[in-house]
Amino acid sequence: MVIFLRQCALCVLVAFLASWGLMAQADSVPSGLDKVVLDQRVIDLTNTLDSTTKAQLIAQLAALEQRKGSQIAVLLVPGTDGASIEEFANHWFRTWKLGRKGIDDGILLLVVKDERKVRIEVGYGLEGAVTDLLANRIIEEHIKPAFRQDDYAGGVQRGVNDLVLLVDGETLPQDAPWSWTPEAYTLFLALILGAVGGVLVSARKLHWRGALATLAVVTTTLTLVAVIGGREWAIYPLAVPFLMLMSGALFGALWLARTVFYMVLGLLSYSTGLLLTNHYxxxxxxxxxxxxxxxxxxxxxxxxxxxxLMKTAWSQSRVAFFIQLAVVAAVYAVAGFVLDEGLNGWLLAFPMSSCAALVIFGNVAGGSDSGGSGSSGSSSSSSSDGGFSGGGGSSGGGGASGSW
Structure with a gap:
């Protein structure tokens, strides 16, 4: 029991030190940028944007803040001094305190010019409007193509336009919907027929000679239909048998493991339903x-x-169970205190303490009289005085990154 108590105390200490260390790491200011004054909506440390573009962006972002209350800032830097762009963006998002306090409706568009990287960091309050998927679309479809042409002003402007559009509650322009071609239908049919044939062969409902004959008939028929229809047919004699054989081998093997087969079939059915719903x-x-x-x-x-595991621990020893539960509660309290993010921090501490609980109760339930050690940690926020800031700055790392 003494060893168990000692290891439980060590668990809490490790959780505290890990969280504190990550917090200190997140608060460190990259060298060379500690003198930056965050007093504007657009800060260009690379001298890339001309004065006209910069003034236009500032006016556009000021109008958005006046209209919606949300804050968007643009930061162009030459490099991150070895830090990842995600850590770098999160640090300056918190330092800038973007968004209103308690709402955290801020966005940071970060461009690391010399490293050819870009990131959109989104505050908690706007994660519903600017999802990771939409942020990635903005980067991939509008920012990166312009940056590849060395049109940095155009890429930043298009990115800001898209973000303003989303904050205003509108949607991004949709690309032309993808439509199935006759060739795609044909190849998809080959996959289905091959899967059915593979299952029939594995279930011994179809002899392999009959399967090969069916393969030849299907390939010939589909090729003739393509020739008569005036479509490209040269791909069919190769693609159709290849897809049928591959699909047949896969689903034939899955049929031998019946549980896995039905799980894969259910997943494919669910995915097909999503595709049909998305398209129609x-x-x-x-x-x-x-x-x-x-x-x-x-x-x-x-x-x-x-x-x-908790039920097993309860049945083994009530005293040990409550000691383990107290250790988990201590891990939760330490994580929530170190995160220092208000309600969001305490919510984030819950899965951390749950991981610790799996380790602690798992070790004891496994038959030993010792508790495991759970680890938890996260980052905290830094602050700045004065300048362009709304008192927010809380971001869960939502957004997207890209390189060009």
């Missing part, structure tokens, strides 16, 4: 509708595992 009904964000549900299932599984 309304535009969908695949990050929210595909990646996030999968991530949610993983998180749910981890919390179910934590529940089982």
């Amino acid at each position: 009904v309304r535009e969908l964000s695949f990050i929210y509708w595909l990646v996030l549900p999968l991530a949610g299932l993983v998180v749910l599984g981890l919390y179910l595992l934590l529940f089982v």
Whole structure:
């Protein structure tokens, strides 16, 4: 028990020191930029923007702040002094205190000219309007193409125009919708037929000689249809059998592991439904509708595992259970205190303490009389006095980065 208490105390100490160290690292000012006065909406340390463009941007951003209250700032620097662009942008976002206090509706457009990198850092209050997906679209479709032509003023102006549009509640102009060509339909049909054939062969409902004969008939038929229709046909004699064989081998192997087969089939059905909805009904964000549900299932599984571990620890020793629970609560308190982000910080501390709980309860539930050590950490914010600032500056790292 003494060893267990000692390791629990060490767990809290490690969490505190790790969080404090990350906070100190985030607060460090890159050398050469500690004298920058953040008193304008547009700061160009590379002397890239001409006075006319700079004045136009300042007027546009001032009008946005007057109209909506949100703040957008533009910063052009030659380099980051070895820091990643994400850390660099987050540091200056917090230092600048962009956005209104308590709302954090600020955005920083950062251009690192010599390193050919750009980032859009978004405050908590605007993450719903300027999602990571939209920020990436702005960078990829409007900023980077201009920067590749050495049109830095044009790229910055287009990026600011898009951000102002989103903050005002409007949407970005849509590209021409992608439409299926006859060739795409044909190749997709080959994939489906190959998958069905592979399953039938694995289930011994179709002999391999019959499968090869079907392959030849399908390839010949699709090629003849393309020739009669006056379309490009040369790709079919190669692409159709290749796709059918590849799809057949994959789904034939999956059929042998029936559980995995049905899981893959369900995922493909869900993804196909998203594609059809996106094409015929309304535009969908695949990050929210595909990646996030999968991530949610993983998180749910981890919390179910934590529940089982806590239940096991409870059945082994009530005293040890409450000691472990107290250690987890201490980790949560330390993380929330060090983050110093108000409600957002305490919410962020919850998953950190949950990870610590998995380690602590997992070690004890595994049969040893010792507690694991959980680690948690994050970054804090720095401040500046005076100048162009709204008192905000809280960002969860939302936005996007790119290189040209």
